[in-house]
Amino acid sequence: MVVFNLVNNGITMSWKEIFKDNNDYNEKSIVGFAAFAIMAVFAIADIITGWVGKDLIINEAIYNSFIIVTLGSFGIAGLEKFSKK
Numbered sequence: 001m002v003v004f005n006l007v008n009n010g011i012t013m014s015w016k017e018i019f020k021d022n023n024d025y026n027e028k029s030i031v032g033f034a035a036f037a038i039m040a041v042f043a044i045a046d047i048i049t050g051w052v053g054k055d056l057i058i059n060e061a062i063y064n065s066f067i068i069v070t071l072g073s074f075g076i077a078g079l080e081k082f083s084k085k
Contacts, residue, residue, distance in 0.1 A: 028080075032073025035066045042066075 042058055049056040 026077050026080075028073045028077040032070050032077065035069040035073065039063070039066050039070065 042056075042063065046056045046058070
């Protein structure tokens, strides 16, 4: 059962089909963007809680893991884009 669908140029693509070898999506960019989005949510929550006067405690290992995943995903995707196949 496929719950998530993406629409690309009028063609519906299931979530499962994104991670196949023959698709138009770069999986590393999707994972990198998701990790970056989570880091952005942490940053916004930290700003809001700081404005209210409370500290937002985020485990440093978890935040650093998101940084590594983001940089690794976008770095690999960038190298693949410019390398010759």
